[in-house]
Amino acid sequence: TAEVMSHVTAHFGKTLEECREESGLSGEIMEEFHHFWREDFEVVHRELGCAIICMSNKFQLMQDDARMHHENMHDYIKSFPKGDLLSETMVRLIHNCEKKYDDIDDECSRVVKTAACFKKDAQAEGIAPELTMIEAVLKKY
């Protein structure tokens, strides 16, 4: 659900600042991680892919090949209130997008394409959070 996704985004987004340097993601490209969900934010920059890899590694959500670690992602999402309602859908959507870009060798480029695909599919499934929902839970984490 969008409510659960707002929690996941708020928590995951807290690691962005730790990852800015190594990913090269400037504040000009993305000011705050939850802007990922803005309708007018385009998920296109390679640096954002690098940042998502760095952030995922803080929670072991990716394997060594920068592809999703299914079990850890499942457990991570389930750790949020009502997370069991979202975990299977989210893992399925991400994996489906990951398969579409399997031929891209550059990890950062592949991850940003996968993330853009995931954003679109999450919006289509009605599980993309509103910015106001995320802002309401940011202080919890």
Ligand code: BOM
């Ligand atoms: O192949 C690598 C798969 C990784 C793609 C990650 C897509 C999601 C990143 C952007 C969305 C964030 C929202 C919530 C946190 C998800 C862990």
